Amino acid sequence: NAGVTQTPKFQVLKTGQSMTLQCAQDMNHEYMSWYRQDPGMGLRLIHYSVGAGITDQGEVPNGYNVSRSTTEDFPLRLLSAAPSQTSVYFCASTSQGADGYTFGSGTRLTVV
Amino acid sequence: GENVEQHPSTLSVQEGDSAVIKCTYSDSASNYFPWYKQELGKRPQLIIDIRSNVGEKKDQRIAVTLNKTAKHFSLHITETQPEDSAVYFCAASDNNNDMRFGAGTRLTVKP
Numbered sequence: 092n093a094g095v096t097q098t099p100k101f102q103v104l105k106t107g108q109s110m111t112l113q114c115a116q117d118m119n120h121e122y123m124s125w126y127r128q129d130p131g132m133g134l135r136l137i138h139y140s141v142g143a144g145i146t147d148q149g150e151v152p153n154g155y156n157v158s159r160s161t162t163e164d165f166p167l168r169l170l171s172a173a174p175s176q177t178s179v180y181f182c183a184s185t186s187q188g189a190d191g192y193t194f195g196s197g198t199r200l201t202v203v
Numbered sequence: 204g205e206n207v208e209q210h211p212s213t214l215s216v217q218e219g220d221s222a223v224i225k226c227t228y229s230d231s232a233s234n235y236f237p238w239y240k241q242e243l244g245k246r247p248q249l250i251i252d253i254r255s256n257v258g259e260k261k262d263q264r265i266a267v268t269l270n271k272t273a274k275h276f277s278l279h280i281t282e283t284q285p286e287d288s289a290v291y292f293c294a295a296s297d298n299n300n301d302m303r304f305g306a307g308t309r310l311t312v313k314p
Binding site for chain 2: 149190195196
């Protein structure tokens with residue numbers, strides 16, 4: 092099993108550009124989430140999904156969209172990148188009753 | 204939504220000493236409380252967790268305690284070693300949905 096795979100690992104965007112961060116898991120987990128990590132602020136939940144076709148907002152959803160068309164994939168879209176979205180983004184997945192989330196290796200995004 | 208507060212933000216101990224990190228949560232519906240360790244440049248890794256039907260759980264040098272009435276839980280690391288140096292995060296959720304994290308504690312273990 093590859094676990095949770097995130098691409099790309101690094102990305103530099105110009106303000107106003109759009110892009111999609113990819114996340115895929117091969118563990119048949121029903122729950123998937125996106126977090127951003129900023130210094131001193133821990134991991135903040137952007138969006139999460141409890142199954143294919145179902146998504147919901149976390150604590151910092153503005154400026155981001157998600158979709159969950161399959162169990163395996165949960166892409167995160169930045170519609171119009173802003174410098175405030177410079178961060179490290181982690182995708183994570185788990186299943187009901189499992190021991191916590193499995194995290195991907197992260198995407199370091201810089202918006203200039 | 205759930206709000207998790209974590210203290211202290213930094214903690215420095217001598218090798219061999221114990222370290223304690225404390226978290227509080229706001230949502231009484233939360234029933235799952237994991238702890239993650241994150242080394243520099245790496246992803247968070249689960250080190251121990253506890254569910255609301257248990258008051259304490261141990262795994263070798265690591266233990267977690269939960270006080271549901273007071274809505275707080277703590278991580279205890281005994282006989283600390285330099286390789287325990289990392290950032291530790293607590294989290295809380297209701298059945299693995301909508302998991303919220305504390306701001307993290309940077310633990311430094313001095314040899």
